[in-house]
Amino acid sequence: MPDTTHPNPGDPGNLGNLPPETHSFVGRRVELARLHAALDPGGAGTARLVSVVGPGGVGKTRLALRAATEARDAYPDGVWLTELSPLHTSGLVDLAVMETLRLADQSTRPVVDVIAEWAHGKRLLIVLDSCEHLLADCARLAAALLSRVPELRVLVTGRERLALPGEDVLPLEPLPVDDRTGDLAEASDAVTLFAERAATAGRPLREGDLAARATATAVCRRLDGIPLALELAAARLADLTLDELHTRLGDRLPSPLDLLSSDTDERPPRHRTLRTAIGWSHELCAPLERLLWARLSVFTGGFGAETARQVCAGGPLAPERIAGLLDRLVAQSIVLPDLVMSARYRMLDTVREYGTDWLRALGEEHAVRRRHREHYARLAHQGCAEWNTGRQAAWCERVLSEHANLRTAVESALAEPDRGAAVELAGHIGFLWRHCGYLREAQHCLDQALAADPPPGHGRTLALWSRGAVAILRGDQEAAANWALRCADAAREQHSPVATVAAVFLRGAHLALTGRQHEAIDVLAAAPQLPLQDDAFGAAQLQVRLALSFAHVMSGAYERGREVAAEVRTASRQQGEYWCGAYADYLIAQTDLERGDLPAAVRGARTSIAGHALLHNTAGAAMSLDLLAAAVAATGAAHRAAHLLGIGTRLWELTGRAQLDSPDLIATRRTCELRVRERLGDDTYERGYRAGLAMSYDEGIVYATRRQ
Template identity: 45%
Template sequence: MEGLPAETTRFIGREAELVYLAGELADARLLTLTGVGGVGKTRLAARLTRSAAPDLADVVCFVPLSPLRDPALLGNVLLEDLRLADQSLLPAEDVVAQWLADKRALLVLDTCEHLVAGCARVVAKLLAAAPGLRVLATSRQPLGLAEERCFEVAPLPVAGGRTGGRPGDAVALFADRAALASGAFRLGPEESVVADAVCRRLDGIPLAIELAAARLSELPLARLGTLLSDRFEGLQGQGDDPAVPPRHRTLRTAIGWSHELCTPLERLLWARLSVFTGGFDRAGAQAVGAGGPLARDAVPAALDALVAKSLVRRVPDGRGAERYGMLDTVREFGAWWLRRLGPAEEDGARRRHRDFHLGLARRADAGWMGREQLSWYRRLVVEHANFRTALDFCLADRDGPAAQELAGRLWILWYPCGFAREGRRYAEAALALAPRPGPEHALGLWALAVAAIAQGDTAAGLAAARRFRDSTGPAPSPAETMAASYLEGTALCLLGRLDEAARVLDAAPDTREHTGPYEVAWFVATACRSVVHVMSGEFGDAAVVAGRLVDACERRGEHWARAWAGWAAALAADGQGRPDDAVRHALSTIAGKARFRDSVGVAVGIDVLAASLCALDRSDRAARLLGIAQRIWQGLGRPQLGSPELRATRLATERRIRAALGDAAYEEQYAAGLHTDTRDGIAYALATPG
């Protein structure tokens, strides 16, 4: 199950709701859990998914939408969380719809209330396209679709119901979280009376209860009850909006009370951290949180205090690194407080957030072609939502140079990490703000060209490549010249203009020892040159160039370009009649590209693996692999990236396999591959004996 949030604390109560909702989910295609903020919709949806999904779906994906602000990117987020190819010219929602069309799938869309219209439109489209799809949504309001069933998640009961004096789930939650805050806490008869009163005062809202229980690390229970009662009684009738439902006022008051009990520096940090989307680490907290009265070396203590108060939560990030986040209602309160602190304070926090992530992008660009490449890949994917926020700030602030540099440095996110569609969108918007030449403008054009080529829009990529070359001026650096040559040469190669591609690539300087912007260009240009040799029938030259690239990548401890070298080497070996070597190289390509989100690399690797296996009389497996590759190409939208030579090679492979197997056997194996899930298909390819 993709993306389900980890349960870091004990799940309490909701037994009856889970039984009822399992039946509803089995019967309905769209089920929306509604309710006030902090009532536990997300945790209930996650627990329901864990218990009910195995009987209902073969594919399960939990999609957190709270970090997303632009509804136009909903399709992109679905692609990301479903781990589908994003290197396509098709609309993102269409790619998702096509992929889901033949699957029993459960899509959990968490926190839809700020994107209701967009979510309703996308869900309606997906349900129409995929008969086996179910959608479970959480939202403070319904999506408003005709087929939607809604269930309002109620606060936890305070009383024990039919069992008489047994504490209800709200009190049980309070006791559990109180024991976490204070190891000495025990729920005896006297404590039960106070805990019952606290939970009643908080209307049984889980988040409010957890925030109150966290105070027991520094307050005795009796004092907590008195302070909380005084706080609520003091606010009765004092400015509360009568249009706001009582439970909304309860949660707002509980969070406000927690805010009052923070020190001024803790409140300031809370407000500043609200600009993050998708979480943050300690370095980010220090960079964005420090300033004015809050010294940089004081941020860690303030952050730890917010964690102790359950206002900030530690979030596992899958890398073993320490990462933090805030629940939406807590973050919203911090954002409200940040606005109250004034425009200068809010703008300063957002600029520091932008600057931190621009610095992160610069370091990733500088460190990509080395031994830390996989770590940078994981870090960039984890920070994806924050990069969106930083780019959106640049665009809203009309800071073209900053937007262009950030989009350009993030070429890694757009190509190796697989988000070409989004990269092209941001690069185009950034370039529209400031069309003047300069280093930032060149970086923006680099990003645009790389993203367009990765999408398979080769003509647009070639046009952007030539704009990039023009933008570098009359005396470009060797690195800029190599970058332009790579972009032009790759586009010309994919358009089938091989002689032109060869001339462009051969005229480029050797920048393999270059460090700095465009460091990658020599490596990918060299891979392209080897492929041009293959397409021109120059297999010996192709093998020599590919071998040179393999050596250079291995000296650096690099993986992504090394996988392209493996593909070029596989094509050369296949052309030279060395199928065993071709299989070995093809497997290195598939394994290397599967570490990233580089679906194009995986697809071309499987294509050449199939061709090599056919030459080894393993045609059954080759036919199935062609089906597996075709499934990936369908998601990409442009088979073989539109290259006439690659398409011709693919058709020639199919003809050889059909001749070896016969049409009926070929179709059977091909269909089996075509209906294999992509991840299973990659595993099948990698299980090929080398």
């Protein structure tokens, strides 16, 4: 899941993931006041669902984010933004919200149940942005959550309302254009916005120049005061004078896209105005700039310059021209730099939609989408090939940043008749998603790919293994047993010794997690130790040994469990990987605690937490936090242990499943809590525990890994 930021750790009112504003905010005083009243939990407004509705480009997202930012102090459990424009198919809205909330749930419960359980008793605001193409899913989720979470409020943006009972709808109009006075400083909101963006483009309007102000007003009136249209027009002032801009707008011919539309265009007038403004901006682009704009529309959730070069180059677009053309589109506000992820770019929904229409009109849509799919197939293949190496952490970050594009690539592959290619892509992406926290989405894509009985091969075997590994982490042991059998059969058909060893992990881990430790040890210990590979199945080889160590430790054979974990840790360090190494550190620290070597147990638990956090493995970090709390309590530092127990609870809340429902882990946690509570007394314990519970994820990780 994309990494959720916490702008001010330790300040509960600033929990959330709201992005920084890219430009100054102009006007909307009345609308902001209306939203402030609606979003104030203690105010007179009774509606808990508020929808900002209006045409594309009118500024719905900007207004909603400004209001949400100003309301953060009223929501101590956070203001959380879910951007829905990257989603193309129904059924994924719940998952997107769960990812936003950083709920790495490993259970088989419905997603809405996981969200509702985590949110119950919390005061938080969820913002669903760009709902128009997923209205039914958004309405269903909002209705379910609002009925079950009393302190929750939901703010929605879209071109249509959700049509739910009690919904407070704010229709958003374009900015007013008519001047209020003859002073530029008192100009209308539309003219003020245009003037600010003109100054950014290097053409400031002189305050006393009434002629310039009149021309600016005429431009704004021509564009109906639609903010996006104004910003696109103002960006053109880097190349045109204000008078030239006004003349071009007045003389503008219909765009080719308009000519493709029927004569009975039923779009609302202001939507047609925006399309006209975007089309005019499109006409002013050089031919190659237009072509790049169209081809960039296949990306969802952003892209980097090198990726744009690989996907968009071809024909008249030479690879060496892409960077310069991309800079030109940025200068014209067609493409925007991503302020959250450096060296990445994005397009506004309406601008991307225009590019998609143009790409379709050019007859290139299928070919460019195929290049997009093939690029991300290569990316996923390379990620799996290098997962069990020192590039693992970098690949995890790459998977997080490219999540939306990887999802689009899977959807595109599943829509094609070549089931072999679809399962190959799903197998690789499913493996990466499983290890980077996207368990439910991995299950979704793998189930779809495997349902069509794809042909045998490496991709199918990896998909079967990944599907079984997802079932194990989610606690669906019955399903895990079934996938283990299917994966073992596929590995034998493929005549792959390393795939056969990998399949052993599925069976052995299933046995260990269902309490059959001695059976698990027999199965796992019998797996041959082949030379360790650098790829996905190499990671599975290490996980076979991890499962064996876990089974030994759970059976009470601590020294043997330690020996196997030490082997995994050594191999992990040689490979440069962290995922298995962090679990090995946890198991070794567990045996250190049993030995009574408390300093070693504390160091090992801290190291494990850091390793898990590096790969965004919340469940692994929570397991190690419980162990660290027990080790710290054993040293006599009861106050710190209480803090750690609170932090651990917060992380378990984020996973949606405390202690993975493991009786052994639950019992250990309860024993630690009782000891700390007895030593401190109930009041002191509760204060320390709640202080830890109030920490953000990031602050908690820093506190836990900091040396004392």
